[in-house]
Amino acid sequence: MSSRLVLVINCGSSSIKFAVREEDTSQPLLSGLAERLGTPQATLEWRLGDHKHEEPLGEADHTQAMARLLPLIGEHTSQPLAAVGHRVVHGGEHFTGARLIDDEVIAAIDASAPLAPLHNPANLTGIRAAMELLPDVQQVAIFDTAFHQSMPAHAYRYALPDDLYAVHGVRRYGFHGTSHQYVTNQASLLTGRQFGHGAWLSAHLGNGCSSCAVLDGKSLDTSMGLTPLEGLVMGTRSGDVDPNLHAHLARTLGWDLPRIEQLLNRESGLLGLSGLSNDMRQLEQAREDGHHGAHLAIEVFCYRLARSLAGLAVALPRLDGLIFTGGIGENSALVRALTLRHLAILGLHIDPDANSRLPRGQAGAVHRSGSPAILVIPTDEERQIADESLSLIDQLRNQS
Incomplete structure (x- = not known):
């Protein structure tokens, strides 16, 4: 039985970083970057093995760039995607782990946008484009903040009036959660x-x-x-x-x-x-x-x-x-x-x-x-x- 494939998407305001990962493997099958989206200089770069490729995208937006990415992935993989995993920067207090994306999750990501105005709207753009173009593939949101939801209150609360936390969510959230989680897991293995x-x-x-x-x-x-x-x-x-x-x-x-x-x-x-x-x-x-x-x-x-x-x-x-x-x-x-x-x-x-x-x-x-x-x-x-x-x-x- 062949290993499952996951398309990982990290969507910025004018870029899409992507990789196709095979289950239980250390290197991506295919990876790349679509950048300067929405401008005449928009390009798509990708790496397949030791070979690099680049092509212009005209003034492609995120959906149009995704529409070019997907056939590219199909050309170089022999099986359908099992999932699309989206990096989302800020999940607020809504999420303590990965979530299957539905209308409720999208609304919560949108509600957290004031806490990450440069990131969450861009993440949502990538999610919506992927859902439109891959309606039959399960889409998963992975939140930078989720790993830190295990912090105790004495670590995440600021010394501010309680209403700012209770009503407006003003607290410490933390980021880079996927990185800290990955390397500490690897450290446990490296040290026996x-x-x-x-x-x-x-x-x-x-x-x-x-x-x-x-x-x-x-x-x-x-x-x-x-x-x-x-x-x-x-x-x-x-x-x-x-x-x-x-x-x-x-x-x-x-x-x-x-x-x-x-x-x-x-x-x-x-x-x-x-x-x-x-x-x-x-x-x-x-x-x-x-x-x-x-x-x-x-x-x-x-x-x-x-x-x-x-x-x-x-x-x-x-x-x-x-x-x-x-x-x-x-x-x-x-x-x-x-x-x-x-x-x-x-x-x-x-x-x-x-x-x-x-x-x-x-x-x-x-x-x-x-x-x-x-x-x-x-x-x-x-x-x-x-x-x-x-x-x-x-x-x-x-x-x-």
């Missing part, structure tokens, strides 16, 4: 534990960054909050700042709210600190060349990460290890080394040789003997989405 078990700190580091405390497969606390702006220093996002910064900038510079939001989301982080770039690879090279801003940006990034990880450790009864993942976490030996320089208080000690020798993008252990595990684990959110989609379908079938 039962699948999903262990007490882990997880650092997902890319253009967006978050840290998380996970115990036996459950998120107990995380660095991101109501929105993906809270927490760590990121590529262009500030992370934590004084909450009164908005009022200070409005009073002293006359800035309005959109201008301040632009500053904190698009002009800050590594880019703002360095005055050079939000790309860690470029900053590391500039640091070697003596660029002061690059040096400062990397030092702040690593210190703030270490401070967050140390704070999250209080959520755990013990510490079995620390995981680095995401483009920076997987590839930057420098960031790992500088971050661990601040974490000796947790008993975490890096092996400099193992850290520097680990091939970029590969899984491995980089800790010294006697230290809790320090692991580098490439994330695979698409596989997590595919696995959760099939698991839900099997669960619903067994219930019927």
Whole structure:
């Protein structure tokens, strides 16, 4: 019997990232990106094995891009899709796990749009396009926030009047849930534990960054909050700042709210600190060349990460290890080394040789003997989405 196929879709405001995943396999059969949708420069790029392909899409919108994707998938697969798994950024408090998409789920995603105005509407666009073009295939929503719904109230509540939470949903939600869940599950296997078990700190580091405390497969606390702006220093996002910064900038510079939001989301982080770039690879090279801003940006990034990880450790009864993942976490030996320089208080000690020798993008252990595990684990959110989609379908079938 052949393995089932899942089409994984991550839909942005002008793009569709996609992959066809085969059950129980580590590599996608087919993957690609449709980008700049709605413009004359719209293109479709895809990879099949070692071969890359690209074609223009004219001014295709999401539905038209999907209409081109589906025949492409049919050309290169020998069986129908078992499911379409959609990444949805914000599920609010509505969802604690994967859900089969119906009118009720669509309405709840739409209701959460004010909490993720750049993400949820785009996610819904992809869902509606896929449902229109694949009406007979089961569609599943996987929520970035769902994994963190296991956080206790003392971790997710802000010290604000209760009505803001009870009526308006103002609380900490957390993001990157599929990544934190995937890498902590893999860490349990790499260290000889039962699948999903262990007490882990997880650092997902890319253009967006978050840290998380996970115990036996459950998120107990995380660095991101109501929105993906809270927490760590990121590529262009500030992370934590004084909450009164908005009022200070409005009073002293006359800035309005959109201008301040632009500053904190698009002009800050590594880019703002360095005055050079939000790309860690470029900053590391500039640091070697003596660029002061690059040096400062990397030092702040690593210190703030270490401070967050140390704070999250209080959520755990013990510490079995620390995981680095995401483009920076997987590839930057420098960031790992500088971050661990601040974490000796947790008993975490890096092996400099193992850290520097680990091939970029590969899984491995980089800790010294006697230290809790320090692991580098490439994330695979698409596989997590595919696995959760099939698991839900099997669960619903067994219930019927």
